[in-house]
Amino acid sequence: MPRRVEGERASASASRDGSRGLRIRGITVRFDGLIALADVSLDVEPGEVVGVIGPNGAGKTTLFNVICGFVRPQAGEVEWRGRSMRRARPYELAGLGISRTLQGIGLFSGLTAAENVMVGADGSRRAGLGSAMLGLPRADREESRLRTLALEALGDLGVVEVADALPSALPYALQKRVALARALVARPQLLLLDEPAGGLGADDMSELGERIRGLAGEVTVLLVEHHMDLVMSVCDRVLVLDFGRSIASGRPADVQADPAVLEAYLGVESDPRPPEAGDAHG
Amino acid sequence: MTARATTPAPAGGARELAGRAASRGRRLLDQTLLRNLALAALAALGLYLLSYWLGRFDNLQLATIAYYFVAIAGLTVLTGLNGQISLGHGALMAIGAYATIKVGESAELPLAALLAIATIATALVGVVIGAGAARLRGPYLAGATLALAVGLPALANRFPDFLGGENGLSTAPPVPPSSLGVGFALERWQAWIACAAALITFVVLANLVRSRYGRAFRAVRDDEVAAALAGLNVARVQVLAFVVSAACAGLAGGLLVVVTSLAAPGAFTLELSIALLTAAVLGGLGSLAGAVWGAAIVVLLPTWAEDIGRELSLSTSVEANLPLLVYGVVLIGVMLAAPRGIQGALSWAGGLIGRRVRGHTEPRSRGASAPGEEIT
Ligand SMILES: Nc1ncnc2c1ncn2[C@@H]1O[C@H](COP(=O)(O)OP(=O)(O)OP(=O)(O)O)[C@@H](O)[C@H]1O
Ligand SMILES: [Mg+2]
Numbered sequence: 214m215p216r217r218v219e220g221e222r223a224s225a226s227a228s229r230d231g232s233r234g235l236r237i238r239g240i241t242v243r244f245d246g247l248i249a250l251a252d253v254s255l256d257v258e259p260g261e262v263v264g265v266i267g268p269n270g271a272g273k274t275t276l277f278n279v280i281c282g283f284v285r286p287q288a289g290e291v292e293w294r295g296r297s298m299r300r301a302r303p304y305e306l307a308g309l310g311i312s313r314t315l316q317g318i319g320l321f322s323g324l325t326a327a328e329n330v331m332v333g334a335d336g337s338r339r340a341g342l343g344s345a346m347l348g349l350p351r352a353d354r355e356e357s358r359l360r361t362l363a364l365e366a367l368g369d370l371g372v373v374e375v376a377d378a379l380p381s382a383l384p385y386a387l388q389k390r391v392a393l394a395r396a397l398v399a400r401p402q403l404l405l406l407d408e409p410a411g412g413l414g415a416d417d418m419s420e421l422g423e424r425i426r427g428l429a430g431e432v433t434v435l436l437v438e439h440h441m442d443l444v445m446s447v448c449d450r451v452l453v454l455d456f457g458r459s460i461a462s463g464r465p466a467d468v469q470a471d472p473a474v475l476e477a478y479l480g481v482e483s484d485p486r487p488p489e490a491g492d493a494h495g
Numbered sequence: 496m497t498a499r500a501t502t503p504a505p506a507g508g509a510r511e512l513a514g515r516a517a518s519r520g521r522r523l524l525d526q527t528l529l530r531n532l533a534l535a536a537l538a539a540l541g542l543y544l545l546s547y548w549l550g551r552f553d554n555l556q557l558a559t560i561a562y563y564f565v566a567i568a569g570l571t572v573l574t575g576l577n578g579q580i581s582l583g584h585g586a587l588m589a590i591g592a593y594a595t596i597k598v599g600e601s602a603e604l605p606l607a608a609l610l611a612i613a614t615i616a617t618a619l620v621g622v623v624i625g626a627g628a629a630r631l632r633g634p635y636l637a638g639a640t641l642a643l644a645v646g647l648p649a650l651a652n653r654f655p656d657f658l659g660g661e662n663g664l665s666t667a668p669p670v671p672p673s674s675l676g677v678g679f680a681l682e683r684w685q686a687w688i689a690c691a692a693a694l695i696t697f698v699v700l701a702n703l704v705r706s707r708y709g710r711a712f713r714a715v716r717d718d719e720v721a722a723a724l725a726g727l728n729v730a731r732v733q734v735l736a737f738v739v740s741a742a743c744a745g746l747a748g749g750l751l752v753v754v755t756s757l758a759a760p761g762a763f764t765l766e767l768s769i770a771l772l773t774a775a776v777l778g779g780l781g782s783l784a785g786a787v788w789g790a791a792i793v794v795l796l797p798t799w800a801e802d803i804g805r806e807l808s809l810s811t812s813v814e815a816n817l818p819l820l821v822y823g824v825v826l827i828g829v830m831l832a833a834p835r836g837i838q839g840a841l842s843w844a845g846g847l848i849g850r851r852v853r854g855h856t857e858p859r860s861r862g863a864s865a866p867g868e869e870i871t
Contacts, residue, residue, distance in 0.1 A: 307726030
């Protein structure tokens, strides 16, 4: 028994210094002259749901792009589970247990919903070119395994009926669900959601909130969102960005009451945003 | 029903639906190789009969269509499924053609081995070019491959001793095996070789397109950022698509030697590269069946146009330009009538008829068809 306690203490302290979760330290990103992120730091413990909010152009998507290796910061460092992400290439993230949904939709337009999710389920495994070219039963079995996984993921999100439809044939809210299924099918430990509620109606949004809450504890979630109701109801903590600077962070209720935040952000809360806003590059 | 037996008790309607859809998908997918082989066997039988029905000239046309198909099928995978444009596939064919003759000169090898070597050699060149291509997008890629189309065949003139200069290299035509009997037409034998290679190419590409690799090609074409986030090494997928495509072009070049007994710069002009891309677009980008239509059109159309010109007994200047005119008219006509190419139009019409027929028996349509249907 004592040994067990010691082990727990060790893992608890490991999580306290961030080596098991996500650790963002002093990130600065400049796009010729424009400062997209200025010395931003954030620690996310395993299983936590942390919101990242801020007005348009605050640098939220850029922060995700830094974590994913699409944008190399001029300064600062990202660590995931004690491993520096400095050299990580975007396609290695799936293998590190990190999934991300893109702002907007980001589905493959020429692939059916099921195929979209199958790409997510396939992960970084790239073996079997020979058996694929020969059409061997092994390749077929692998395919049907992937399809079963994809249909399960679509079923979990209540959209298995549209498995063989192209994204363009689906309403926006269903496309969003397919995109989430593609991210979840890889069973990520860290999930980055970039405006998952954008363009959703009230019912879809509350269902999404419950779903994110359901992930908490098992999956570490970073949530970029403009809908304050959703952020306030699902996030354990919130980081507020404005013009690339971190202006506040803490529990949702405290942040909401922060005068700096009220001035910078909450004034534009009711700003109606078009559903098809932006892409991964921001 | 097998799906229900293997999966844990379905929790609800969604699970059950998932299971049923999975088993339906599994039944289809289980037979990738069988289905493609059966298709190829059927086509082989048809081509066999056709080769006895056709005369010498028409068998040569058939062989030409077959090697065009090989090149166009590779290109349609690259451009249609992976989104990489290439105006340089004629040059890749040149590599296969010269390799076939050069290796054949220096070693006594069976033709199948020569063609395999030509395919592999061009695939290796494809690794290098593909690695460069993966860094380029859109017009830059078009420009770079255009430079390849113009520059590579010119190498023959830079090394006239080795590559034969403007006259190129020639070789003996293949000899029909004596078991086929004396007087077996050479052209029929050439058609058999080219058609056999085309069928093998079809089966391999059809398998590949249906696999995770085909899906990866299309995912990278549609959204590179999302593809990377799903764990796909975008550059590696693009290089792979280029290598597959180059291998096909190399094989097509080797088959061109089988048919014409010659590898010369004049056979690998920019026009050839453009004709290949035109055929891929005409047939329907990304569709292997479309590659058949495309190959048939670019090979047969000039001949037909010449025949028409002769029958109308036009003046020589008009007659000389008629093929080009017909070519242009057909191209514009098809693109206006069927922007997704001939195969796109056919599968659209097929879907329309299918829905009509089903409409009487089934009140509700089953929803959108999988895009995989139109690919093979
Ligand atoms: N690749 C890039 N090159 C140049 N500028 C960029 C790039 N990506 C983002 N920016 C700029 O950086 C700033 C931050 O953009 P970012 O997309 O991170 O904002 P955001 O907080 O996600 O905004 P939104 O709520 O509109 O999505 C913006 O001014 C944007 O124009
Ligand atoms: Mg954004």
